[in-house]
Amino acid sequence: MSLQTSEKIKELNKWVLQAFEDSVVEDILNNARKAGEALCKAVILHHYDEIKGSKIILGEEKINGTVKRERQLSFSGLIDVVVYEQDENYIIVKPKSVRNKIKNYLETIRIHGNPASHDTNGPNDLSSLADVKFTKFALVQLISWFYKDFITKPIPQRMLQYIGGIESNYIDTEKETSLYEDVRGLDIVKIQYPKQKVLLQAKVNDPQKKISYEFVTVEVANSLLIGYVFVRKNISISITLQHFLDELTCNLANLNICSPRVISSDTGKEVNRIASIQDKFKEITNDSLFKITNFFYIDDFVWQYCLSEYAKLLDLDLENEQYFVDQELFQLQDNQSIELKPSLQYMGQIINSPEKQEPVNIVVGRAGVGKTTFCEQVVSLVNGIDKKRALLISSTDLRNANADFTVKSLTDLYRLFVKVNEVDSTEALEYNNFEINISCGNLVLIIDGLDEIESTLKEKFDLDSFLKSAISLNEAYKSCSIIITSRDYYLDRYILKDSVAVFFLRGFSNELVDKYLAKRLSKQRVKDAQKYLSIFDIADQSRHTPLYLSLVCDLVDRDEYNEDALPDISESSYYYSKSKLDNLIYKLLQREIGKQSLEINCDDYFELIVEISIRHQGEISKNDLNEYIAIFFPSIEPTSNIESDKYTQFYISPLFSYDRSRDTFKIRYDFVDLWAKVRFVLSNFEREVLDGDLKRLLVEIYDGSSVLLEELIEMKNIAQTDYIDHGSNILQKLINDYQESNKKTILTRKAISGLLYFVLSDKSKKTKSDYSNYLVRLFRSDKLNRLSIFGKFFPLDFRGIQVHEGFFEQFHDFEKCEFPSDCTVFYYSTFKGINPKFSATLNSLLFDSTCNLNEDLRRAFDDSLSSAGNLSSQVRTNLYRILKVGYRSGSFSWKSESIYKMAPIKGHVSLVEYLRFLTLEGILEKRSERAGNGDGFIVSANFKDAAKNLIANNIVKPELETAIKKILKDFHGL
CATH class of the missing domain: 1.20.58 (Methane Monooxygenase Hydroxylase; Chain G, domain 1)
Structure with missing residues (x-):
């Protein structure tokens, strides 16, 4: 590259950077670095078919070699493309008066807005829109090259916000219909009129003309029709409405035109689209039709006609948290934790934001950090917003759920929630109604304790499909708000998911602790609480767990008593002196026992907690509680003769909560x-x-x-x-x-x-042998009678072990176990859901005829091999089929990777693994033969003779025999 060219580029870079700093072109770049040569080439090919098969470079100098032909093309007056032909074609992209063109273009945006990001209103706008979009696209590509090759300064994050629609507009017109959201007009009208005849009259998508809408009618009386037109985003309003009028053949008593909300990519704010639709419709229709036409935003329409009657039913009567103090929210960004605003303030911004790219908000935190309280407060926040309602699904609601179907979507979870909690049919949302209101943001779904719900449902819950369903619902209007809490142990399950934002609750800072204590306690007791916080040292990285803080306040709320009469924690059978939490609870119960003058100890109190938590599955009736106290604590005197208030000193325990409507007690935390x-x-x-x-x-x-x-x-x-x-x-x-x-x-x-x-x-860390040795010790024999394993258990070494009457279900690491090659291991054992992708050491000899194998495992044995000789034959056949891909007329030629991946092979070693192995061993060479065709393979020169002998003569020469032995060793353990 010449010095003159370099200076020009530097000058352009300097100006472009300044433009970015001035926030002039924030909407121009989105992942410009990633756009690259291939995308620009596709755009060029879209306009100029005659230059196919060319490589694209940036510069002003000719390629070395003989130039057979040169021609110059101009794209939207922005850049020149000079095509040189020689042994290979090249396209050299040359800046043409770039600085002035960019300045003029940006000035147009500054004065008139960005025409490429708004609806167009007439046929004449379409050509100019295409030209503007293409000019913008070429600019994006040009700048992206400059950044990639000549600028080391990182692109500001706020600049990476555009290009999404450009690719589909210019590259693949067949996929343009995917730009149009599914407005579900038919479903919406059916919800409004569940008993009437509702028909989808038309569903039009014409990307080239920017026309897209659904037309639905409902017959409310004989021959009396009401029409509903659901227009979409990214359309020409005037052409779409005109198309509807031209195609309208029925008489309507009333017409409703509904539109999603549209956000300006320039300002990030909502545009008044209803006003634009109303004005344009008034211009092109007659007065009589206009007078009977109503205009709605879809979310308003859905609220008014589909959700409003349920809105009061969705208002939860949650107890007011008297001492609530909001804690800061942290967000995970680039593996770093960034402190945000207080959690409710930030969640309010998310819920009210006009457009959401990340519909799922995962809030993680350790046990006791306040996730449930956070959810309850968000419910109150949402229900205080006009035309929004919160739906809270808690792990507590599904604690004893027994699903007879797999939960793969938000709707599945709601269906299970309705079933388990026996929600009356008059109060439950119809599932389409539920999805549509989630989709358009009217309904904010809050799920408290998704990890515990997963733990309850186990294999009946599919997390990946569940999150994808949320993303799918968001596609229509970008308005979904789904808030989920989970323990931080499961953080890795969410951080790599698309359209998922991850937040943290870390507990109270010292400042928030002081604020909470001031709300909760008197000045003197604040000092007592601070003393206990110092004694128990329960802070985690200078953050205090709200649950522990609440327990400390419960502790100081108790009256003083004679501590000498109570035993020390070291004398207990249940509490551990090395546990901070045990010490805290033990001290709290000591105070409670002292205050109430109860003639019991903390172990007795623990037994009472166990009675409620374990023996009564978390909830005990008042009568059963009274009976337990009377039997196990006979020395306790009833506080009254009234049965309902017989043992008040236990009813007011800081660890119990009373449900007045059910007359039952639960563990408070x-x-x-x-x-x-x-x-x-x-x-x-x-x-x-x-x-x-x-x-x-x-x-x-x-x-x-x-x-x-x-x-x-x-x-x-x-x-x-x-x-x-x-x-x-x-x-x-x-x-x-x-x-x-x-x-x-x-x-x-x-x-x-x-x-x-x-x-x-x-x-x-333990080895397979370690786990197996522990099993031998546990079973007191190397003959493991009734070994039972479910789930992702540890891989084991079954050499030297026998299993009788064993049971294995969904043992995912079974294939990773070590097995003997010449003796039987399993007798009278049952296998369910075992993955048939096993190693060669796992063979049918291992299983006695008394075993019951699952179908996939049995079929795998039928289709596979039980001897090293047969396995070697299979590997040789697989090599034959792979190498034959590029063989024709006695020689080998290059074939693309996609062609090679069509080779049919057998066995548990995948075709991808074979190709990787053959490449590493130098049998295949991986390279790109022609521009635009991607990578491919060709048999290397050193192995062509051996490969030809295998294909033509079925002879395995030493070179390939060595490869086969290595495959048997590396992949099959032989």
Whole structure:
């Protein structure tokens, strides 16, 4: 490149950068760096077919070599394209008066707005629109090249906001219809008129003419029709409306024209599209039709005719959080946590924003950080906004859900919510109505504890499909607001998802702690609370967990008492002195016992919590509570003779909440409920007590995906014990359950699997042999009787082990296990949902004829191999089919990668893995043969003779024999 050219580019770059800093062309660039040569080439080809097969470069100098032909083309007066032909074609893009052209173009935008981002109103506008868009596109490409090749300064983030529609407008006209959203006009009218005859009269999409609308009619009486026209975005208003009038053949008693809201790409603000539609329609129609025509934004129309009657039913009567203090929200951006505004203020901005590219907002945080309180406050916030309602679905609502279908969408979750909570049919939204209101932003869906819902539903929940359904609903109007909370343990499941924004609640800063304490306590008790905060040291990276802070306030709210009469935590059977939370709860209950003069200790109180949390599944009636107190605490004197107020000193416990409508008590805090379950399991485990309650909790963790299991693993280091020894004794009791006819076998199997997860799970790294050795110790034999495994269990080494009456379901790492090659391992065992993509060491000899194999596994054996010889034959056949792709007339030629990927092969090693292997071994060369055709392969010169002998003569020469042996070793373990 000449020095003169370099100077010109530098001058242009300097001016362009200044323009960017002045925010003049924020809408011009979106991912300009990524646009690249291929996209620009496609645009050029769209206009000039005669230069196909050319490479594009930027510069002003001719290519070295003989120039056979030269011609100059001009694109929209912005750039020249000079085509040189030699051995290969090149297109050299030359700036032509670039600075002036850019300045003039930007001045046009500055004065008249950006015509490429608005609707057009006449046929004459279309040609100018195309020219402007193409000029803009060429400018984007030109600048993107400058940035890519000559500028090291990073592009400002705010500049990356455009190009989305350009590609489809100029590259693939067949896909242009995807630009038009699905307005679901027919569904909307059917919701408004559920009993009338509703017909879709026309659904028009003509991208070239910028026409797109749906016309729906409803017959409200004999021959009395009401019409509904749903126009879309990115259209010519006048041409679309004129097309509708030209095609209108029925007499209408009334007409309604509905439009989505449109956001200006220049200002980011909503344009008054209804006014534009109304004015244009008035110009082109007669007075009589105009007088009976109403104009609506679609979300307003849906609210008025589809949701308003349900709006009051959706108003939740949530308890007011008297001491609520809003905490800061943090957002994950580029793997960094950025502090934002207070959570409600920021969520209010998201909900009210005119257009949403990321409809799903995941708010994660540790247990007790205030996610549920946050959700309840957002509900109140949403319900205070005009024409919006919140729908809250909590994990608590679905705690005991037993889904008979897989939840793959927002609608599926709502359907399950309606079913489990027995929502009256008059109060439940019809599913189309639910989706449409979510789509246009009238309904804000708030899901509290998605991770716990997943844990409850297990394989009946498909997270990827669930999130995709939310993205799909947002496609129509870019107005979805879906707010989801989850524990931060599951953060990795969300950070790489499209259209998902990830936020954090981290707890109270010291400033917010002071604010909360000032709201909650008197000045003297604030000092007491600060003392306890210092003693318990429960801050996490200078952030305080609101749950712990609330417990501290509960603690100082209790009156003083004589502490000498109460035992120390070290004497307890359930509380762990090394746990901060245990110390806090223990101290709180000590105060409660002292205040109420109860003749019990903290272990007794724990047993009462267990009675509610575990034996009564989280909720106990007042009568049952009274009965428990009377039996187990006989020394407790009733506070009155009135049955309903018999034991008030327990009713007012800081850990219990009372539901007046149901006359029942629950554990006030979800985390305390989980805490009680963990301590109960650990206590029973230590004492080797297996009862129905422990078995039920083991069933809860049977596939390794439970929140309870996570907490148990966290506590294993604190509650140090011999897990193998105690686990073995409990395992023997579970195995003995098989002999009892009144036991449900499947529950026993799940309990065994849950026990194995608990015993073997920790944060240390183990090998396959380690896990297998632990199993031998647990089962007290290398013959594992009734081994049961569900879910993604640890890969094992089955060499030297036998399994009798085993049960394996959805054991995802089964294929990663080690197996012997010459003996039987499994007898009388059942396999369900096992992935048939196994290694060569997994063969039919491993399974005795008494085993019951799932269909996929059995079919895989039928189709595959049980000996090394047969496996070698299969690999040789696969190589033949791959190498033959480029073979013709006795020689090898280059073929594209897409052609090679059509080769039919057998076995569990994929075609992609074969191609990678052959390339690395130098048998195939991967390269791009011709511009525009992508990568491809050709047999390398060193292997052409061997490949030809395999294809033509079925002879495996030493070169390929070596390759086959390496495949057998690397991929099949032989």
